[in-house]
Amino acid sequence: MITSKKWLAFVPAMALVVASCSSSSGSGAGTTSAGGGGSVAASASSVASSAASSGSSASSAATTGASTGGTEAVSQTQAGDLTFYMITHSDDGPFWSVVKRGAEQAAKDLGVKLVWKPGNNDPQVMVKDIEAAVAAGASGIAASLPNADALVGPLKAAVAAHVPVITLNSGSKDYQAIGALTHVGQSEDVAGSGAGDRLNAAGAKKVLCAQQEQGNSGLTERCQGLEKSFKGKVVTQFVGLDADTTAQQNTINAALAADPAIDAILGVGPVVTMSALRAAKDLGRKVTIGGFDLTPELLGAIQAGDIAFTVDQQQYLQGYMPILLLYLNVTNQNTLGGGLPILTGPGFVTKDNAAEVIKLSKQGTR
Amino acid sequence: MTLQGGGTEPLGSTPPDVDRREVWLEEPLTTIDKPSVQPAEPELMVANRGATASAVAPDGDERLAYRSVFQRLFMRPEVGAIIGAVGIWTFFWAVSGTFGTVGQTFGWLDTAATLGIMAVAVSMLMIGGEFDLSSGAMTGAMGMLIIYLVKATGALGGRGFPLELAIPLSLALALGIGYLNGWMVERTGQPSFIITLGTFFALIGLKLGLAKRFVGQIQIGRTDEASDFKYFRPFFAAEWERNKHEFAQRDFWYIALVAAGVLISILAVCELWFKRRAEPKATGLVQFLVSAAVGIAAGIGLNVTDGVGANLAIGVLIALCIVVGLHGWVSWRYEPIGERGSVALDSTMIRRTVLGLALVVLGGVVAVVMDSKSTNNFVFPFTTQGVRVMLASALGVAGLTLLAMVSQAALRVNAASKFIATSALALGIAVIAATIYIASKAPKFRAALFPFLLFLAVLIFTWGMLASRFAERRAVAARADRLGNRMLALGILSVLIGLAIRMLFITKAELLAGVPPAKTSVRLLWFALFTAAMMWVLARTRFGSWTFAVGGNKEAARQVGVPAARTKTKLFMLVAFAAWFVGILVAFRINSIQANAGDGQEFLYIIAAVVGGTLLTGGYGSAFGGAIGACIMSIPLIGISSARWNTDWRFLIIGTILLLAVVSNRYLRTKAGAVRR
Amino acid sequence: MSEHALLELDNISKYYGNIIALSGVSTSVAAGEVTCVLGDNGAGKSSLIKILAGVHQPTEGSIRMNGEEVSFASPREALDHGIATVYQDLAMVPLMSVWRNFFLGSEPTKGLGPFKFIDTAKAKQITKDELTKMGIDIRDTEQPVGTLSGGERQSVAIARAGYFGAKVLILDEPTSALGVKQSGVVLKRIVEARNNGLAVIFITHNPRHAYPVGDRFLILNRGHSMGSFAKDEIAIDDLTRLMAGGAELEALEHELQASGASSDRPLAQR
Structure with missing residues (x-):
């Protein structure tokens, strides 16, 4: 009886595998972003190229885009002839749908054509899309760079083919190697520092940086950024997975009870921030609470004054700005940022603008 | 191996558990042909019609010994x-x-x-x-x-x-x-x-x-x-917000329910462990009741009096009541032991007892001597205080383990030896309690752990005394088991209700002391x-x-x-x-x-x-x-x-x-x- | 076939595809009788049990109970007809207590609707009484069955079958995994069950276990019946010979002796 069930010994091992699958897949769209702020100014877009595409079709058919390297052609370019490709690892979830709306709005405002190519986290799909876009004579490519190994090559090839490239969301470390014009995204580190400044302003002396995952580099960078700017003491703690909010709440409660000096909490995700709020309420403690990302609950709590602020990545800009910058580059040879990445965050939602943001969030632009 | 192969292989190499089909060859015909060889199975000879096999004495398996209450637990x-x-x-x-x-x-x-x-x-x-x-x-x-x-x-x-x-x-x-x-x-x-x-x-x-x-x-x-x-x-x-529910007599109910629950549980274990005597001994019951009354009075006195001396005196009185009262109860209901024997610990046991006590005392010395008087919260384990705590705990645990081993081993010797060994264990626990009282400044250790350990020591001592004086029941007695189990359940329930009252309600004193709010929800009930x-x-x-x-x-x-x-x-x-x-x-x-x-x-x-x-x-x-x-x-x-x-x-x-x-x-x-x- | 037979098998055959597991087997068992089914491995014993227990249906032939023809589509139907089968290793749940095993599947309950619960006191008492009747003194029916010896486990299963009104008790190799003494215990239970009026079918490959307790012997060899004998018609040595296919065994004994197995080292002591 026992021997026939030996396979059961594998259960704990498999359960671990399953759990790791679920935690990585469930980490949520709100935390997708690359870390680290590039700082070295490298030679910016020195390639003086302009795409004078003649008769390219928006439906990505096989019409060849004859791009000629001539400065004089710039002013003659018709906006309506321009086709920009946005190729990302988007899963069309709530986060990326806001990016998409931003890009669409930019295309509409500028009167250019936009081709939206969501890769759904598959770098192979993105590689194909990039190559197809170059072949189809794209006027410019805006791409996210979640996987450098797979994507640097094709993007370099695009730059070599005189297609201007801008990276967005993730890719702050690699955009220079590609020769991209710039990078539009958020740095977790800077976002954390921004939250630290806010907490300084609120007069906090000791802050608990509550993490909902262990070993997530993005979340760790948020707490590290907080340590850089916050003037008091920072206690960084893993307080339990989002999967069990009860444990999260009680763990934060225990941390607060054990250390009466803690007078602020920064939750590095929306769910953990709400758990922190409940814990503080249960204990009857006055603490300043800051959070990350936007959810209806969190915005509601900010509006009610229970939570001081939340850090917003403003991903709408990550859709809008690359299209705008590509347009200006193609039509006017402009570059922005001086080779440094352009940060879309941290934007802050506080009680003052919460009502407005809630409205915008319903429209799908925040 | 097959039947055919058997002829060519050396017969001596055949494993003892051979193929099934050979079993009939393997077993001698003793049960049928030579009954004298197997006297244990005489029924087989008369196993045919007319034989009254059911009249044979039950063949109990000697390996199915009676399991005591602790073994069952x-x-x-x-x-x-x-x-x-x-x-x-x-x-x-x-x-x-x-x-x-x-x-x-x-x-x-x-x-x-x-x-x-x-x-x-x-x-x-x-x-x-x-x-x-x-x-x-x-x-x-x-x-x-x-x-x-x-x-x-x-x-x-x-x-x-x-x-x-x-x-x-x-x-x-x-x-x-x-x-x-x-x-x-x-x-x-x-x-x-x-x-x-x-x-x-x-x-x-x-x-x-x-x-x-x-x-x-x-x-x-x-x-x-x-x-x-x-x-x-x-x-x-x-x-449920605790701070909003005041209950003035909370502590009375808490202590009464927990004490009653513990007492009932102990009596339940007695019922499960000891053998009932044919004629109850009335003086034992009187002894129990008097001790219980004195004990309760002493407990109330503990609340009224103050000061170390008075507390100590009352503590000793309560301990005495526990020993005397439980002895009374057990002598009322249960059979005394016939032969207690004389103390006979072998040299290993004596050595271990001495060593165990020495380790416990050494742990106490370490705790007192190494005290750096630092008032910091000790950060495990990288401070003097941390090392002190770990060293003292390790010594204490090692000592108690040795003493517990001896009292286990003494079970097999005789009643008197068991009593001595268990008393040594109780003494060891008492030494640790004293150490904590002397060496620790934390109120929770002095006010909670110290009396708890002392109580434990008294209980273990009492149990050793009772178990060496009264006979263990070594057979299933359905009624006693049922009564014992129900009493145990009642005792545990009483303790739990007492604890729940303590947790759910607040007293004025606590409110004045500014106890932080505590909140629970109905999900605990579910x-x-x-x-x-x-x-x-x-x-x-x-x-x-x-x-x-x-x-x-x-x-x-x-x-x-x-x-x-x-x-x-x-x-x-x-x-x-x-x-x-x-x-x-x-x-x-x-x-x-x-x-x-x-x-x-x-x-x-x-x-x-x-x-x-x-x-x-x-x-x-x-x-x-x-x-x-x-x-x-x-x-x-x-x-x-x-x-x-x-x-x-x-x-x-x-x-x-x-x-x-x-x-x-x-x-x-x-x-x-x-x-x- | 005897006239008062409780269960009769008439010309039972079982084919698995083109493999003939059983062919034309007939026998009978009467209440208060033990019919032993003997045979070497592969003789068709287990096919026969499975047919009787309702696991398989015979390809040809008929089963009669009390003279009426019956067929069992499932083990449950066989049970309902009063045929209880005790398998050698599947008899008990080792980690469960004796009384739970005894009443498993037929627990006595009291109470109403969803609050129906097992009458544990009654179940324990009955278990203890029934086992005492069979001569087993289990001090504590809460003891897990796994702590009992193999013979005792078989005994509990036999007592259980008897208590739940089995008319026919089929025992599949109950002694094969047991030592000499434990086998004796089980054989004793078989006799007791028979004396209590059950019809017992005792499947074994050991004639020395079968002969003392059996009233009738059905001998199988390679799916064929070698005959069904009353006890007075056959001696134990004939049983052995028939099981092994007659002449083969004698030839073997000669061969063994010739190859040096001395007479003072009988085979039985190997």
Whole structure:
């Protein structure tokens, strides 16, 4: 009886595998972003190229885009002839749908054509899309760079083919190697520092940086950024997975009870921030609470004054700005940022603008 | 080997357990032809018609010795988990300033509640020999489902259902998923591990997909927008704020119930352990009653008087009352021992006793001498205070272990030796109590641990004395067992009610002292009720019996008419029910659920079940063990945070607990002789 | 065939595809009688049990109970007809207590509706009484069955079958995994069951276990019946010979002796 069930010994091992699958897949769209702020100014877009595409079709058919390297052609370019490709690892979830709306709005405002190519986290799909876009004579490519190994090559090839490239969301470390014009995204580190400044302003002396995952580099960078700017003491703690909010709440409660000096909490995700709020309420403690990302609950709590602020990545800009910058580059040879990445965050939602943001969030632009 | 081959092989090399077909060649004809060789089996000769074999004396197996109350206790699957939970709790109580407070106790109980409801259900499924990896994801799915149903999610017709409809609808769906799991497992004959892994991924995908499709968010809310929310909230999320419930006589009831409970439990153990005497000895009862009266008076006196001297005198008086009173009770009801023998400890025992006491004293010396007078919270383990605590504890534990070993060994010598050895153990504990009183400045150690250890020492001494003077019952006595078990249950219940009163109510003094607010919710009640119900189901219903049977030996169960497939399917549905319930509890608590809620929790449930003594292979375990296992999971979660340790070590601790639990459960089982396999 | 037979098998055959497991087997068992089914491995014993227990249906032939023809579509139906089968290793759930095993599947309950619960006190008492009747003194019926010896486990299963009104008790190799003394215990139970008026079918490959307790012997060899004999028609040595296929065994003994197995080292002591 026992021997026939030996396979059961594998259960704990498999359960671990399953759990790791679920935690990585469930980490949520709100935390997708690359870390680290590039700082070295490298030679910016020195390639003086302009795409004078003649008769390219928006439906990505096989019409060849004859791009000629001539400065004089710039002013003659018709906006309506321009086709920009946005190729990302988007899963069309709530986060990326806001990016998409931003890009669409930019295309509409500028009167250019936009081709939206969501890769759904598959770098192979993105590689194909990039190559197809170059072949189809794209006027410019805006791409996210979640996987450098797979994507640097094709993007370099695009730059070599005189297609201007801008990276967005993730890719702050690699955009220079590609020769991209710039990078539009958020740095977790800077976002954390921004939250630290806010907490300084609120007069906090000791802050608990509550993490909902262990070993997530993005979340760790948020707490590290907080340590850089916050003037008091920072206690960084893993307080339990989002999967069990009860444990999260009680763990934060225990941390607060054990250390009466803690007078602020920064939750590095929306769910953990709400758990922190409940814990503080249960204990009857006055603490300043800051959070990350936007959810209806969190915005509601900010509006009610229970939570001081939340850090917003403003991903709408990550859709809008690359299209705008590509347009200006193609039509006017402009570059922005001086080779440094352009940060879309941290934007802050506080009680003052919460009502407005809630409205915008319903429209799908925040 | 075959019959033909036997001729060519050297006969001496044949293994003793040869092929079955040769058995008839192997066994001598003793039972038939030479009855004189086998006098143990005389019946076989007259085994034919007319022989009255039933008149033969019963052939009791001498290996089935009577199991004492402690052996029976240690045979319970959850006993290792209870010891572990007490140990872990004590550890965090000792190292953290806030862990023992009522607020934090509510914290880990609250965490254990949702985990535990699932762990209890999962324990039952595992006893039935199956797994459900979809259980974690299902909690989140059910929470989301409730919100979908009550929400105006356009696709569902623009108007949400009222909760009266949404709750039964979601329950039906949950049971449907459970049924599907069971049906697929039974139909395909595949391991439930694989089938439910499929359900797990399907549920995850469904949760994410539906959330994005209908709400455009990975998080959906809000439960409180449902119509009639306010009527349902009390059932699922009613809260109890301790600081708002004052109860002036709280401490009286608390102490009275706990003391009565402990006393009844001790008397219950006496009833289970000792042999009833034919004629009760009335003087014993008088002795007990007088001691009890004096003891109660002394206890009241302890509240009135103040000062170390008076407390000490009253403490000694109470200890005396315990010794004399229990002796009176036992001499009233139970048979004294005939031959006590004289003390006969061999040299090893004497050496170990001396060494044990020496180690305990040395631990005390270390604790006093190494005291750096530092008032800092000691940070484990890198300060003088930390090293001191660890060294003193290690010495104390080593000493007590030696003493306990000796008193175990002395059991086999005679009554008088047992008394001496047990007294040495009691003395060792008393020395440690004294050390704590002298060396520790922490009020919680001086006010709680010191008297507790002294009480323990008195109790152990008393038990050693009684066990060496009165005869142990060595046969099953159904009435005594029933009475003893009921008294034990009553005693434990009394202690629990006492503790609950202490936790739920506040006194004026505490309010004035500014005790931080503590809050708990109705889910603790559900946790307790569900656990109790499942314990009852396992112990007393046919379904419970069948659960053990289908997990232990499905074919045998099926053969005697147990509907194995239906039993297993019902177990899957039970897990689904628990997941539904937990999903509602969470949805009512936090008002919104995000798509990954519950994902990955299933393996915590399995760990809790295994820690609680349930066998991974099925057929053995307990519902109560699952509940305790959940507490063992949640205590370190809250404890590490309370102790302000780096939480990076959390999973290391949980992993270690799991390993320790599995090893010690196995050890306890073999030790108690519960399983021979 | 005897006229008062409780269970009669008439010309039973069983084919698995083109394999003939049983061919034209007939025998009978009367209440208060033990019919031993003897045969070497592969003789068709287990096919016969499975047919009687309702696991398989015979390809040809008929089963009669009390003279009426019956057929069993499932083990449950066989049980309902009063045919209880005790399998060698599947008899018990080792981790469950003796009384739970005894009543498994037929627990006595009291109470109403969803609050129906097992009458444990009654179940324990009956278990203890029934086992005492069979001469087993289990001090504590809470003891897990796994702690009992193999013979005791078989005994509990036999007592259980008897208590639940079995008319025919089929025992599948109950002694094969047991030592000499334990086998004796089980044989004693068989006799007791018979004396209590049960019809017992005792399947074994050991004539020395079968002969003392059997009233009738059915000998199988390679799916064929070698005959069904009353006890007074056959001696134990003939049983052995028939089982092994007659002449083969004698040839073997000569061969063994010729190859040096001395007479003072009988085979039985190997």
